[in-house]
Amino acid sequence: MKGLIFSVKRYSIHDGPGIRVTFFMKGCPLSCLWCHNPEGISPLQETVNQTNKVGEKEFVSKEEVGIFYTVENIMEILDKEKVFMNQSKGGVTFSGGEPLLQFDFLLEALKACKANGYNTAVDTSGYSLTENYKSIIPYTDLFLFDIKHLDDDKHLEFTGVSNKMIQENFRLLLECSKEIMVRIPVIPGFNDDEVQIEKLKQLLLTAKTKSLKKINLLPYHKIGTSKYKKFNITNRMENVKPPSKERMLQLKEIFCEVGVKVKIGG
Numbered sequence: 001m002k003g004l005i006f007s008v009k010r011y012s013i014h015d016g017p018g019i020r021v022t023f024f025m026k027g028c029p030l031s032c033l034w035c036h037n038p039e040g041i042s043p044l045q046e047t048v049n050q051t052n053k054v055g056e057k058e059f060v061s062k063e064e065v066g067i068f069y070t071v072e073n074i075m076e077i078l079d080k081e082k083v084f085m086n087q088s089k090g091g092v093t094f095s096g097g098e099p100l101l102q103f104d105f106l107l108e109a110l111k112a113c114k115a116n117g118y119n120t121a122v123d124t125s126g127y128s129l130t131e132n133y134k135s136i137i138p139y140t141d142l143f144l145f146d147i148k149h150l151d152d153d154k155h156l157e158f159t160g161v162s163n164k165m166i167q168e169n170f171r172l173l174l175e176c177s178k179e180i181m182v183r184i185p186v187i188p189g190f191n192d193d194e195v196q197i198e199k200l201k202q203l204l205l206t207a208k209t210k211s212l213k214k215i216n217l218l219p220y221h222k223i224g225t226s227k228y229k230k231f232n233i234t235n236r237m238e239n240v241k242p243p244s245k246e247r248m249l250q251l252k253e254i255f256c257e258v259g260v261k262v263k264i265g266g
């Protein structure tokens with residue numbers, strides 16, 4: 001069995017505790033307007049044009065996005081980074097795209113990681129069958145779980161999918177005694193108004209269990225948008241400005257009322 005992965009990040013410090021190796025798996029059922037990993041959306045291997053400039057001259061070369069890995073390949077990569085991961089109490093994170101879109105491979109990879117003593121994290125949009133989450137729970141130490149918007153219409157409009165299954169899976173994970181870090185992307189004009197912020201805070205206050213360890217507020221940024229052209233995706237948020245530092249600090253204060261650690265950024 002093989003999994004399609006578009007990036008492997010070593011020495012990652014934003015995808016869970018300690019120093020981690022993060023595998024970015026290809027394919028996502030969502031199409032968030034602000035996505036900064038557009039290369040992760042298609043579940044297929046893609047060939048795109050890469051333009052490089054040397055002086056005044058431009059050179060166009062072909063770039064393959066997505067490489068197939070076996071579980072053994074994953075273990076070989078982790079083996080090389082074992083010392084750093086152990087010393088820092090880190091581990092391995094499966095991100096994307098949406099890692100559960102390649103459920104069979106993810107399950108096998110998680111089982112192998114646990115069998116080799118690695119701490120495991122899954123960074124998920126929450127949009128996969130509840131049965132799939134139930135299957136990976138025994139092999140996952142930490143879930144990084146995105147909550148984007150609580151109104152279904154708005155969620156559908158900005159991400160392309162309903163939030164009903166996501167909310168169901170969130171409740172399941174809060175009850176499963178594994179650690180959860182909630183990630184809220186703060187997107188101006190989408191979920192940063194007072195009403196929505198209050199709703200998100202209330203959800204976390206009322207649904208909170210011992211599993212909820214941290215809230216990450218991820219400010220909208222434009223870093224990934226330079227890739228949109230390469231992947232033939234229209235940037236529909238071109239005119240949206242990132243939230244100010246002051247606004248992010250205000251939001252941090254609001255979410256601190258939930259009673260868990262709140263961090264701006266990953």
Ligand code: SF4
Pocket residue numbers: 028029030031032034035036037038040041096097098125
């Ligand atoms: S869930 Fe994440 S990877 Fe998928 S489209 Fe949204 S931002 Fe991009």
